[in-house]
Amino acid sequence: MTARRYVVRTYGCQMNEHDSERISGLLDACGYEPAAGIDDADVVVLNTCCIRENADNKLYGNLGHLKSIKDQRPDLQIAVAGCLAQKDGEQIRARAPYVDVVFGTHNVGRAADLLATARVDGPITEIAEPSGDTDTFASALPTRRDVSYAGWVTIQVGCDNSCAFCIVPAVRGPEVSRPFLDLVAEVEALAADGVTEVTLLGQNVNSYGRDLARAERRAGGDVAIRPMFADLLRAIGSVAGIRRVRYTSPHPKDLRPETIAAMAETPSVCEHLHLPLQAGSDSVLAAMHRGYTADRFLERLASARAGIDDLAVSTDIIVAFPGETEADFNQTLDVVAEAAFDSAYTFIFSPRPGTEAAAMADRFVSPEVGVDRLERLKAVVERSALMANQARIGRTEEVLVEGPSKRDPAMLTGRTRQNRLVHFATPDGGLAAGSYCTVTVTGAAPHHLRGQMAERGDRPRHRTKIPVVAA
Ligand code: SF4
Numbered sequence: 001m002t003a004r005r006y007v008v009r010t011y012g013c014q015m016n017e018h019d020s021e022r023i024s025g026l027l028d029a030c031g032y033e034p035a036a037g038i039d040d041a042d043v044v045v046l047n048t049c050c051i052r053e054n055a056d057n058k059l060y061g062n063l064g065h066l067k068s069i070k071d072q073r074p075d076l077q078i079a080v081a082g083c084l085a086q087k088d089g090e091q092i093r094a095r096a097p098y099v100d101v102v103f104g105t106h107n108v109g110r111a112a113d114l115l116a117t118a119r120v121d122g123p124i125t126e127i128a129e130p131s132g133d134t135d136t137f138a139s140a141l142p143t144r145r146d147v148s149y150a151g152w153v154t155i156q157v158g159c160d161n162s163c164a165f166c167i168v169p170a171v172r173g174p175e176v177s178r179p180f181l182d183l184v185a186e187v188e189a190l191a192a193d194g195v196t197e198v199t200l201l202g203q204n205v206n207s208y209g210r211d212l213a214r215a216e217r218r219a220g221g222d223v224a225i226r227p228m229f230a231d232l233l234r235a236i237g238s239v240a241g242i243r244r245v246r247y248t249s250p251h252p253k254d255l256r257p258e259t260i261a262a263m264a265e266t267p268s269v270c271e272h273l274h275l276p277l278q279a280g281s282d283s284v285l286a287a288m289h290r291g292y293t294a295d296r297f298l299e300r301l302a303s304a305r306a307g308i309d310d311l312a313v314s315t316d317i318i319v320a321f322p323g324e325t326e327a328d329f330n331q332t333l334d335v336v337a338e339a340a341f342d343s344a345y346t347f348i349f350s351p352r353p354g355t356e357a358a359a360m361a362d363r364f365v366s367p368e369v370g371v372d373r374l375e376r377l378k379a380v381v382e383r384s385a386l387m388a389n390q391a392r393i394g395r396t397e398e399v400l401v402e403g404p405s406k407r408d409p410a411m412l413t414g415r416t417r418q419n420r421l422v423h424f425a426t427p428d429g430g431l432a433a434g435s436y437c438t439v440t441v442t443g444a445a446p447h448h449l450r451g452q453m454a455e456r457g458d459r460p461r462h463r464t465k466i467p468v469v470a471a
Contacts, residue, residue, distance in 0.1 A: 003031055003032055003033045004031075004032050004033075004042040004043060005032065005033050005034065005035035005040060005041050005042050005043070006024070006027050006032045006033075006034065006035060006041055006042065006043040006044070006045065007034070007035050007037065007038055007041040007043070007044050007045070008020045008023050008024050008045045008047060009044065009045070009046050009047065009062070010047045011046070011047065011048050011049040011055070011058065011059075011082070012047075012048070012049020012055075012082070012083070013049060014152060014199065014201055014248065015154065015157075015201055015203075016047050016048075016049055016082055016083070017152070018152040018154055018201060019047060019081070019082065019105070019108050020045075020047045021152070022108055022109075023045055023047065023081065023108060023111045026108075026109065026111050026112050027043070027111065027112055027115075029112075030112040030116075032112075038066070038069065039069075041076070042075065042076060042077065043076075043077045043079065043115060044066055044076065044077070044078050044079070045079040045080075045081055045111070046059065046062060046063070046078070046079070046080050046081070046082075047081045047082040048080060048081065048082035048083060048084035048085055049082060049083050049084065050082075050083040050084040050087050050167050050171065050352060055084055056084070056088075059080070059084055059092075060095060060096065063078070063080075063096045063098075063099065066078050066098075067096070067098050070098055077100045077101065077115055077118065077119065078098065078099050078100050078101075079099070079100060079101040079102070079103070079111070079114070079115060080092050080096075080099055080101070080102045080103075081102075081103050081104070081105075081108065081111065082104075082105060083105060083167065083168075083171045083172070085102050085103060085104050085105075085127070086104035086105045086106070086127060086171040086172075087167065087170065087171050087353075087354060089102060089104070089125055089127045090102075090125050092125075093123060093125055097123070099123065100115070100118045100119075100123050100124070101114045101115055101118050101123070101124055101125075101126075102124075102125040102126070102127070103125075103126050103127065104126075104127040104128060104171075105157075105171060105172055106127075106128040106129065106173070107126055107127070107128040110126060110128075114126055129173070147433075148194065148195075148433075148434060149194065149195060149196055149197065149400070149433065149434030150195060150196070150197040150198070150199070150400075150434075151187075151190040151195040151197075151198050151199075152198070152199050152200075152201050153183060153186055153187060153190070153198055153199070153200050153201065153236075154178065154201045154202065155177065155178055155183055155200045155201065155202050155205060155208050155232065156175055156176065156177045156178065156202035156203070156204070156205060156207075156208050157172055157173070157175075157176055157202070157203070158172045158173040158174045158175045158176050158203065159172060159174070159175055159203040159204050160174055160175045160204070160207070160210075161204060161251065161289070161291070162289050162356070163278075163288055163289055163290060164287060164288050164289050164355060164356040164357040164360075165288060165318060165321065165349065165352065165355055165356075165357040166352075166355060167352045167354055167355050168203050170354055170355075172203065174211075175202075175203070175204060175207060175210065175211050176211060177202075177208050177209050177210070177211050177212050177228075179212070180209070180212075180228065180231070180232060180235070183200075183232060183235075183236065184235050184236060184239065187236045187239045187242060188239050190242075191239050191240060191241035191242050192241070194241075194434075195241075195242070196241060196242060196243045196244065196400070196434070196436075197242075197243065197244040197245075197246070197400060198236065198242055198244070198245055198246070199245075199246040199247060199248065200232070200233075200236070200245070200246070200247040200248075201247075201248065202247075202249075203249070204249070204250070204251045204254065205229060205247050205248065205249065205250050206229045206250040206251060206254040206255055206256065206259055207229070207251065207254045208228055208229040208232060209228025209229060209231075209232070210228075212228070213228070229256075229259055229262075230256070230258035230259045230261065230262035231262075233245065233247070233259065233262040233263065233266055233269055234262050234265075234266050237262075237266035237267070237268040237269050238266070238268075242268055243268055243436070244268060244270050244400065244417065245266070245268050245269045245270065246269075246270050246272065246419070248274050249274050249276055249316075250273070250274070250275060251276075251291075252275055252276070252277070252290075252292050252296070252297050252300050253290070253291040253292045253296075255275065255300045255303075255304065257303065257307075260303060260304050260307040260308060261307065263304075263307075263308050264307050264308045264309070270417045270418065270419065271308055271309065271310050271311050271312060271417055271418050272311070272312045272313075272314070272417070272418050272419040273304055273308075273311060273312070273313050273314075274313075274314045274315070274316075275297075275300070275301060275304070275313055275314075275315055276315055276316040276317075277297055277315045277316070277317055277335065277336070277339065278290055278316060278317060278318050279317065279318060279321060279324070279328070279332050280294045280331045280332035280333070280334060280335030280336060281294070281324070281327075281328035281329070281331040281332060282294055282331075283323075283328060284321050284323070284324050284328050284332075287321065287322070287323060288318075288321060288357075289356075294331065294335045297335070297339075298335065298338060298339065301313065301339055310418070311418075312342040312343075312388070312418035312419060312420065313339070313341055313342055314341060314342055314343040314344060314345070314419070315339070315341050315343075315344045315345070316344065316345045316346075316347070317332065317336065317344055317345075317346050317347070317377060317381075318347050318348075318349050319332070319346065319347070319348055319349065319370060319373040319374050319377055320348050320349045320365035320369060320370035320373055320374075321349045321357065321365075322349065322357055322360035322361075322363035322364050322365065323360065323363035323365075324349075324365055324373075329373050329376075332377065333376065333377065333380055336377065336380050336381060336384075337380055337383075337384070339384075340384040340387070340388070341381060341384055341385070342384070342385055342388045342389075342418070342420070343381070343385050343447070344377075344381040344385075346374055346377050346378055346381065347374075348367075348370035348371065348373075348374050349365070349370065351364075381446075382446040385446040385447065386444065386445065386446045389420065389444035389445065389446065389448075389449055390444045392416075392420070392441045392444060392449055393441050393442065393443065393444055394440075394441065395440070395441050396438050396439065396440045396441075396454050397416040397417070397418075397420075397422070397438065397439055397441060397451075398416065398417055398436060398437075398438055398457070399414035399415065399416055399422055399424065399436070399437055399438065399439045400414050400415055400434070400435075400436055401413075401414040401431045401432065401433055401434065401435045401436070401437065402414050402415065402433055403433045404430070405423045407423065408423070410425070411423045411424060411425055412424055412425075412426060412430065412431060412453075414437075414439070416439075416449070420448070420449055421447065421448040421449070422439055422441070422448065422449040422450070422451055423448060423449070423450050423451075424439045424450065424451040424452060424453055425451075425452050425453065426453040427453065431453075431456065435456070435457065436457030437453050437454070437455060437456050437457045438453070438454040438455045438457065439451040439452065439453055439454060440452050440453075440454045
């Protein structure tokens with residue numbers, strides 16, 4: 001009997017990409033094989049995201065396409081997973097009755113069972129509620145990594161905050177941290193498999209461990225509240241073979257001096273901090289329930305830059321949040337100029353059903369104003385990004401090779417420790433993805449560097465090559 005073949009299509013954030021690796025790993029463990037594409041797949045899993053704009057429209061557009069394939073090949077199984085599945089559950093099958101399986105973010109581990117059950121008993125929807133049980137972590141399941149030299153490690157799921165624009169607390173539940181020693185063991189296993197770069201994932205990584213300490217105290221233990229994220233950075237950063245540790249995303253209100261010290265004192269922790277500002281107006285920040293003022297954000301940023309040599313800082317910013325006035329927006333521009341970010345992900349507010357901000361329709365800002373503000377914001381970000389990149393010209397930087405450059409296949413692309421994208425030439429051809437080298441920077445643009453390889457470094461020694469299709 002030939003094995004059934006699968007494709008996992010991923011939408012949204014790194015947390016979802018990591019869940020997709022686990023879904024793929026589970027299917028592998030159950031005898032499925034990866035397909036080259038949808039045309040030769042027997043199972044298509046759409047791992048959805050409800051954070052990005054028009055997520056519903058994109059999902060139903062893709063499902064419509066899959067339906068036409070399923071009409072020709074009725075044995076094709078279609079599964080919908082991820083945040084949108086968690087949020088909408090049965091509604092998905094009501095709109096797309098040809099979907100075979102719908103499962104949420106808390107029962108990723110049931111993917112293979114549900115697909116098998118649906119083949120016998122017919123379509124099935126199973127949405128688990130957050131249980132606080134660490135068995136539900138995707139990281140505790142088998143994995144199939146899409147990049148062999150780098151690995152994601154989920155350290156925490158859920159979020160205890162209540163940002164007015166965000167659906168995460170509703171679909172991922174309250175914060176649940178994985179046990180410290182499990183995480184260290186997982187990184188040791190990744191290192192043994194040849195992984196040299198790990199990225200620690202969580203919705204609010206720097207509050208890692210808060211729930212563990214609370215639970216310990218409730219059980220009668222004498223656990224002082226301590227910055228366990230800092231401890232975790234130090235422990236994971238000292239695993240043999242791990243050369244780079246990154247993490248995303250921390251919350252500015254929880255960025256503690258101990259975390260800054262751990263970053264500064266752990267050589268493998270990269271000199272890059274993603275610190276989401278979201279807005280520079282105190283009244284907008286209050287309406288968003290972000291828990292800090294613009295001044296507090298700038299103070300935390302200044303502490304991080306003072307404590308960590310050569311730190312690059314990226315951020316997220318939303319313009320046209322409900323009620324944002326021109327004066328509010330100008331304050332954002334002022335804060336962004338002062339912060340001099342190295343890069344930024346910028347968005348126009350769009351309401352996500354189920355969030356507090358979606359109910360603020362009477363204060364929505366017009367789309368034209370949103371577009372105008374986004375362009376003005378991007379101009380300010382690009383100015384500081386270009387200056388920061390130009391300041392690298394003439395320097396020689398360590399680069400982790402990602403592969404041939406998409407712009408020019410004769411060049412290679414990689415990332416510096418500061419997470420800057422660099423396109424570079426080599427005198428004698430290719431270096432495999434996962435290799436390290438040094439590159440002398442010769443040119444700069446707002447979003448990348450250009451350079452020439454200076455010296456070859458270590459070759460990759462990973463063993464696993466994994467295809468997970470990103471959408
Ligand atoms: S901190 Fe705010 S934006 Fe981030 S996941 Fe939690 S609620 Fe969402």
